[in-house]
Amino acid sequence: MTDHMTDGQRKQLDKLFNKITENSQVGLEPNFTEEGRNLLMQAEIHPAELTIKNLEHFQKKGDPEEVAKIRYDHYRTKRYSK
DSSP: OOOOSOHHHHHHHHHHHHHHEEEOOTTSOOEEOHHHHHHHHHHTOOGGGGOOOOGGGGOOTTOOHHHHHHHHHHHHHHHHHO
16 A cells, blocks of 8 residues: 655654644544534534554454454545545
8 A cells, every 4th residue: 555644744644643632542532622513514524534543453354454454454544634
């Protein structure tokens, strides 16, 4: 898979995300600051869309672990490309 972001861009995105959130734990919907909520409203983004998912989220009963890893890698690539 190709990744459209450099490590520097990814670090900058993470830094910005942490600035507008008070809680960015994996698997939980982030608790946005007032500034963050305003920015999301302006961009018409629902906060649940920004919930960080972990590998376990993509594991389905009966599927090999490799399939879950492919799903997770696809999710991460799509998440960083937005």
